[in-house]
Amino acid sequence: MSTIPTATISRLVTYLRILGQLESVGVKKTSSDHLAEEAQVSAFQVRKDLAYFGRFGTRGAGYSVPTLRRELSRILGLTRPWNVAIVGMGHLGHALAGYSSFEQYDFSFSLKAFFDKDPAKVGRKVLDTEIRHPRELPRVVSEKGIDIGFVTVPRAAAQGVADQLVAAGIKGILNFAPTLLNVPNEIHVEPVDFLVGLKRLSFYIQNPQLKEEFA
Numbered sequence: 152m153s154t155i156p157t158a159t160i161s162r163l164v165t166y167l168r169i170l171g172q173l174e175s176v177g178v179k180k181t182s183s184d185h186l187a188e189e190a191q192v193s194a195f196q197v198r199k200d201l202a203y204f205g206r207f208g209t210r211g212a213g214y215s216v217p218t219l220r221r222e223l224s225r226i227l228g229l230t231r232p233w234n235v236a237i238v239g240m241g242h243l244g245h246a247l248a249g250y251s252s253f254e255q256y257d258f259s260f261s262l263k264a265f266f267d268k269d270p271a272k273v274g275r276k277v278l279d280t281e282i283r284h285p286r287e288l289p290r291v292v293s294e295k296g297i298d299i300g301f302v303t304v305p306r307a308a309a310q311g312v313a314d315q316l317v318a319a320g321i322k323g324i325l326n327f328a329p330t331l332l333n334v335p336n337e338i339h340v341e342p343v344d345f346l347v348g349l350k351r352l353s354f355y356i357q358n359p360q361l362k363e364e365f366a
């Protein structure tokens with residue numbers, strides 16, 4: 152199986168956002184030069200990223216905005232709905248649940264279930280959905296067709312929650328807890344940690360002569 156750099160996938164998300172903005176103001180055609188300028192990468196990088204997935208556009212004529220947007224949505228798996236559960240309804244879990252952009256635009260992620268082990272939280276409603284105890288995970292994941300779990304519990308609880316999510320049948324985990332999770336090969340874990348970004352920022356501020364390399 153060939154591999155594709157994670158940075159390429161991140162840039163596809165950026166290109167998709169730019170295409171969405173172009174489409175919203177009625178622009179029908181774009182070029183690798185324009186996408187590159189907006190994404191702050193080189194035109195060569197844009198062409199290289201897209202080339203992993205086939206041929207798009209025609210030499211000299213550029214890309215059709217709606218077609219490339221549709222293709223990138225398909226490549227990123229965004230043309231189908233993904234059902235999401237949040238496990239850990241503390242500060243972060245509530246903040247994520249309250250992030251309204253989830254179900255706007257072409258985001259195909261839908262919050263379907265919330266879990267917390269704290270008896271004081273179980274039964275409370277968030278977005279009209281009751282918070283449930285994690286012991287109900289297997290049934291709810293199956294009944295609601297949950298694909299993705301967000302792990303927003305303290306570090307010490309994260310692996311146990313990941314094990315429960317995997318056993319219940321989810322396909323991927325967005326892990327906000329500051330720890331590495333062990334999961335079977337077929338499950339993808341995407342770590343999210345703003346402290347990594349903050350520490351990278353500190354490094355680059357301290358070393359202004361070094362330019363960030365996104366390759």
Ligand code: NAD
Binds near residue numbers: 268
């Ligand atoms: P919090 O204490 O407010 O919330 C944690 C919640 O998890 C609580 O409601 C608790 O009852 C619940 N919980 C604990 N064990 C559980 C279990 N086994 N099953 C189900 N629920 C369980 O904490 P917070 O501030 O919301 O942070 C949550 C996690 O997110 C922490 O690991 C924190 O380090 C991390 N975090 C990550 C980022 C990031 O950028 N990735 C930012 C902030 C916090």
